[in-house]
Amino acid sequence: MEYIGVIGCGYWGPNLIRNFSIGRRSRVKACADLDPERLEHMRDLYPYLHATQDYQDILDDPEISAVAVATPARTHHALAMAALRADKHVFVEKPLALSSGECRELAMEAQLRRRVLMVGHTFVYTAAVNKIRELIASGELGEIHYINSTRVNLGVFQPDINVIWDLAPHDISIVNYVLNSRPERLAAHGKCSVRPGVEDVAFIDLEYPDGVIANIHVSWLDPCKIRRTTVVGSRKMLVYDDVSSLEKIRVYDKGVTVPPHYDSFGEFSLSYRFGDILTPRLDDSEPLKIECRHFIDCIVNGVRPRSDAEEGIAVVRALEATTESLRSDGRLLDIAYPVLET
Amino acid sequence: MEYIGVIGCGYWGPNLIRNFSIGRRSRVKACADLDPERLEHMRDLYPYLHATQDYQDILDDPEISAVAVATPARTHHALAMAALRADKHVFVEKPLALSSGECRELAMEAQLRRRVLMVGHTFVYTAAVNKIRELIASGELGEIHYINSTRVNLGVFQPDINVIWDLAPHDISIVNYVLNSRPERLAAHGKCSVRPGVEDVAFIDLEYPDGVIANIHVSWLDPCKIRRTTVVGSRKMLVYDDVSSLEKIRVYDKGVTVPPHYDSFGEFSLSYRFGDILTPRLDDSEPLKIECRHFIDCIVNGVRPRSDAEEGIAVVRALEATTESLRSDGRLLDIAYPVLET
Amino acid sequence: MEYIGVIGCGYWGPNLIRNFSIGRRSRVKACADLDPERLEHMRDLYPYLHATQDYQDILDDPEISAVAVATPARTHHALAMAALRADKHVFVEKPLALSSGECRELAMEAQLRRRVLMVGHTFVYTAAVNKIRELIASGELGEIHYINSTRVNLGVFQPDINVIWDLAPHDISIVNYVLNSRPERLAAHGKCSVRPGVEDVAFIDLEYPDGVIANIHVSWLDPCKIRRTTVVGSRKMLVYDDVSSLEKIRVYDKGVTVPPHYDSFGEFSLSYRFGDILTPRLDDSEPLKIECRHFIDCIVNGVRPRSDAEEGIAVVRALEATTESLRSDGRLLDIAYPVLET
């Protein structure tokens, strides 16, 4: 039995507590938040929890082996580092930290102390995203041409980060995971509509190896809630609509057939293929439940997290590049990934 | 009664013939196409038409006062110029020509000869786009933050231009028209998935005056037919879905209210407003009919075309900038507009 | 080459003319309508047509071998009978006539003169409806439990028949065709909302052999255009949405599994099966084109029409029963089908 402490009881905290409470392998023992009202609420929901304003109480409890950090992003580094230094396994909500340097420090500390460090890229634990990864890996979609991902809604503006750091970690981690790859270059454009200096809408163009491109559109200022990713392959195409409850993925047997060779302009002719559409049945378990279970697995069985520190750093490196590109007129920037020493 | 000659009988030609045949103010007298089969088809549909392989027949006919050019884009300049030099009024499908230099030559020739030169930016003749322009001009949407426009489908690959030159003229002319403005800078990213050297998917970031930004996504390689434009204003937001037959525009009474001032980080708080959604009833006349009628109006009454040569040039200038940006790693480029001498 | 005369140039007439004009096996020679404006319009569209106010001109033309009747329903019997007596093959828009007695007279006349008599149950010529028939016949859907069909919109009120006689022929002919069967009993409920004595909304409950039931909902007074048929089988279920242009049929691999036997109330347990959804690609030819071609086939090759007089009578028998049921408080009535002597 792993005893868990949860730091941060805003939106994600209670969900983490609920999911770490399922099953017989983990139990939440304590939670911390600065806001007394949130603590009161947690006590109402889970009367047996030790609910404290001082997260140090959690770190000091020797029975607690793992800590989940679900606080605003700017505090991730300090809290995760303190938890690691208290020899806890650590789960951190995305983004892992606000700079790749900070991420790397966490990764090294975790490595040194042989603790699990996992970042909450929740979507890589969904049935839909794993289905897409499978379809791509198996060659079912053919060669991937491009991916287009939209994640927009009205709100919720974050106090300390822009819309890219808030929402794009989802899209970047999804695209990285389904392509089993990482972007080499990116450019970002955006606008600060509501608060000066804080982008609330942005468009990111990414280049992956082998000429695959991706475009990500994130916004806190859209009238509709859209979470839609289109993957265009040479054999088939698919649309992943995360807002749909029952039909998250639709695979289109559609494409363009290029004639083997053609000599002149006049002979140019493509043929279009229009076939069936398949909506595969997907397991509808709550992704957070699978993610929490996976974290416990990693602790107990020494499994490497699917969303490990290296993935966390990769996403933050891309986010850093977006910030730099935004500050330099959308320039296309190379993204270098630090090598973690082992 | 204006007699019209139509050059090019592919997709748009027959539609132009049909629409110029409505009413008592214009009549199509002749059509031209290089393909004998297309001519045969036109004769079947309109037995009274003079259908010829030689467009010169049309230019030589003194009774014909106006010519519509609906051929592949690379021939627009030569055909429109020949028609103007034969003292015809000229309607050209979008894009006006393949360079702003060519466009300017056409504009100057038309000016010199006092002929109407109009470009087929069809969407500015739709009830939906005019409704959006009205809503923006009246202040109903408040200050415009950004516009996002997607125009994708599987096919139809054009032989002589990339997807941007094929589809983006629609989006650029729409955004220019509803904002009553023109982009100052843009950057473009894309990919040639199917044919080397010809982009079939692209993302364009545009900057308009007053900090308004726009993003356009065009593709010939998408499993779904999407034509969707989102306009986000400070007071209201709207979605224009051109694929919907009955509910093209939805106006969302939604927004974010910023408190008048706040002193510190801790006091930051926005409030979200969620109100009614209105789908205004729109006139459902065929836009091409309105456009053709407008062209005749311009000829008969000396009205300046809503989509005149200057607008045609503005769109082509933006398209030229996308080409240049694509060739320079998506660099953000200034767009200069030529001044037409009067 | 069969020469066709079309009587009635309202909504269906021009479509029939267009479709009978495709290909080299038939040609429309003349059309008739009482309204001079409609005739004028037909002359504009098809200048080579003999357009007349007197349908007798068509019947008297010995070159014309077949007549299509697309007039208001109350005139079907008289016009079709006159055409048959002039030894023409006859195509009649649905419903075949306003009583089964009239239908039978037409059938007997056609039989006597060895003429083709076909009724315009257009939907049985669609790819979608034929796909459903196949899926049922092949056992793919299992045993059919029930069918539910909705056909509603705002308008168009017919002057001489109620909404059932106007719209339900589609649903009844579809259900008869996909089940390869005919209803044995039915009950109807409805209301005359706008015009006294003329139902504009109705619900029909039908019983087919083997316990299959169907429910049909038709209305001229609905805010939405819906044409949706659900077929529930023991193995799979399907939804046919005729309003969708690209995804008319969706096959759901869903169902309930009943345990082989259970002894007591307490042991009752069913299991639900939720599988993939498949949208098969369908041929998108215009059904009217296929229907017109089929009519010519029947004339030339002596094929029996898919929608022959017997089917026409079957549908009218069901319609008669709805009228009787409406007049007797929705009583469930047996439907007897006349035997046609051969």
Add this chain to the structure above:
Amino acid sequence: MEYIGVIGCGYWGPNLIRNFSIGRRSRVKACADLDPERLEHMRDLYPYLHATQDYQDILDDPEISAVAVATPARTHHALAMAALRADKHVFVEKPLALSSGECRELAMEAQLRRRVLMVGHTFVYTAAVNKIRELIASGELGEIHYINSTRVNLGVFQPDINVIWDLAPHDISIVNYVLNSRPERLAAHGKCSVRPGVEDVAFIDLEYPDGVIANIHVSWLDPCKIRRTTVVGSRKMLVYDDVSSLEKIRVYDKGVTVPPHYDSFGEFSLSYRFGDILTPRLDDSEPLKIECRHFIDCIVNGVRPRSDAEEGIAVVRALEATTESLRSDGRLLDIAYPVLET
């Protein structure tokens, strides 16, 4: 503070417990269920609850003033009666009981003991249904022509009642409430597809005063989850889609205008009106929360429940009539409502 006991911890029980626990006016003290596993689950969720297999414990607790019954329908009468006889206020999930006689006994017992007796017609506590009632009452929709309501899905088959008794109480209570009326006659058709003797699909035709008709379609065997009610009025029409989370109601400014008088058949002409569509913003509180609050209100302030015993009886009377109609070939039956003595 009212202390509540909840009998039945299946689907609704836990939701009732959660909602009765909100606020300071009520508190759940105990829950009962025959299944030890469900009790264990309740103890996990609410460790402070007294969870018992014997509902008598709840009735015997003098501190408990009100009991909520959320057990299978066949036990409603016995449990509610026992609770009333123990002088508790009683909330019963729909249907109130399995016969109007049983309902009446409960109503009389509650009246005698001056206890609140309320039935869980949840939908009359939703913002959407109240909005519809308002729109009808205010005349905004004009005279109501008809209502059409569909409530279908795959599952969940109930062990002791058919699909009508399971689902139609929602539709009947909604239609009664929005019309502020009750059906005078009804006919029902259905089929037992899966289990002999238990209808799993049914169609009900209802006649309300003033010629308003309603049709209800319920099914446990449909591939799609649909909960859709269309209300057609002479001035406007509306669609209530309960499955949509954000756009539950759409009001269509559409209709048919009848000319004041017309003399002959030939002059018949209607005009159709197509106007805007409005999606009003609705409060999105959980209806069960409002319902639970209302029950406490009724206890504390002597308010008469919106869904009181009389409404519960009215719905059960209609359900009884459907059973009788199903057993007599869908005969249209008068529905008599018992007069409750005061």
